[in-house]
Amino acid sequence: MSSSNERRNKAFIDKYRKELRSMLDDISKIDRKVLTRSVNAGLKEAKRLTPVGKYSNVVDFYTTTIPPKHVHFKTSETKTKVGGTLKKGWHSPRARRVGNGVEKILENNVDYAIYVNDGHRVVSVIGDTYITVGYVPGKHILEKAGNVAEKAMIQEFNAEIERVKAKHDG
Numbered sequence: 001m002s003s004s005n006e007r008r009n010k011a012f013i014d015k016y017r018k019e020l021r022s023m024l025d026d027i028s029k030i031d032r033k034v035l036t037r038s039v040n041a042g043l044k045e046a047k048r049l050t051p052v053g054k055y056s057n058v059v060d061f062y063t064t065t066i067p068p069k070h071v072h073f074k075t076s077e078t079k080t081k082v083g084g085t086l087k088k089g090w091h092s093p094r095a096r097r098v099g100n101g102v103e104k105i106l107e108n109n110v111d112y113a114i115y116v117n118d119g120h121r122v123v124s125v126i127g128d129t130y131i132t133v134g135y136v137p138g139k140h141i142l143e144k145a146g147n148v149a150e151k152a153m154i155q156e157f158n159a160e161i162e163r164v165k166a167k168h169d170g
Contacts, residue, residue, distance in 0.1 A: 030164070032102050036095050038152040041148055041152035042106050042149030043106055045145045046108075046144075049141045052087055054080050054082055054083070055082075055083065057076075057080070058073075059071070085110055089109055089110035090107075091109075092104060092105060108142075116138070117140060119136055119138030120136055121135050121136075122135065
């Protein structure tokens with residue numbers, strides 16, 4: 001026969017196991033939630049830092065013929081056009097499980113994004129010769145957004161741990 005202490009101990013252990021399982025379920029959901037929130041903070045920062053071009057109706061360039069000809073004219077457009085393709089190109093697909101962890105990426109699939117981010121040389125073409133005439137420094141948008149995401153990840157993780165502790169301790 002079981003004594004009353006054994007029954008109470010068994011009930012306490014069962015209750016403890018149930019709470020522990022509940023806490024472990026909460027902890028296993030934290031990684032996806034924290035990663036999503038922190039990468040979304042990085043996405044917001046990337047969009048904020050991305051420059052938007054403004055284009056007037058004036059067209060001005062030199063041809064690649066020899067000798068080069070200066071071409072200058074105005075289009076029939078009266079308004080200045082505004083770009084934004086690069087800013088719209090920032091996105092982050094859903095977080096997904098990879099092995100024992102979770103992965104979420106921040107990317108921009110606009111073909112010239114790497115040149116704006118990392119910088120590029122300015123080239124003049126004369127005949128078959130390419131001459132570097134300058135350099136445009138990079139904006140380092142992705143790196144800055146990554147820093148924001150890292151800081152957000154630390155804050156989000158600490159907040160989630162405190163939430164789980166409060167839920168299961170109180």
